[in-house]
Amino acid sequence: MDFIWQDDQLICQNEQQEMLGNIGFKMINNDQTYVIERTFVAEQARGQGLAEKMTVFFLEHAKAQNKTILPLCSYTQKYFATNPELEHLLFKQNK
Numbered sequence: 001m002d003f004i005w006q007d008d009q010l011i012c013q014n015e016q017q018e019m020l021g022n023i024g025f026k027m028i029n030n031d032q033t034y035v036i037e038r039t040f041v042a043e044q045a046r047g048q049g050l051a052e053k054m055t056v057f058f059l060e061h062a063k064a065q066n067k068t069i070l071p072l073c074s075y076t077q078k079y080f081a082t083n084p085e086l087e088h089l090l091f092k093q094n095k
Contacts (some may be wrong), residue, residue, distance in 0.1 A: 010061075012054050020045040023034050023058050023073075033068045033091045034058075039075040063089060073090050 001020070004011045010023045021041040026035045036058070041050045055076060062069055068091040071077045080086055 001053075003054070010054060010058050012050060019040075020030075021050050021054055023054050023076075028070065029068070029091065033070055034062055035070045036073045036076045039073050051075055052079070059086060059089060068092075 002013050006012065008024060008026055010025075011019055012021045013019050015055050019042060021039070024038040024040070025036050027033065028035055035062060041054075041055065042047075059069065069076070069080075069089050070091040071080055080090065
């Protein structure tokens with residue numbers, strides 16, 4: 001399984017270069033914040049924990065770059081809700 005950054009998405013593909021899933025995003029806040037818009041897993045790859053693997057990879061990448069996350073995707077929102085130790089990665093908008 002390989003993770004590939006391509007434009008506005010993180011793609012997960014198998015050894016045959018078939019796409020198994022992706023996380024779609026856009027950048028805001030002067031390219032300091034990833035807005036995660038969707039998490040998709042292809043039908044043949046569902047039920048194997050792929051969404052979580054992609055999310056962990058994505059968040060580790062963001063953390064290494066000192067970026068924050070604004071989760072619009074329902075999967076990513078649930079992931080943050082069940083992993084409160086990652087709250088420091090969340091984008092906090094100034095009021």
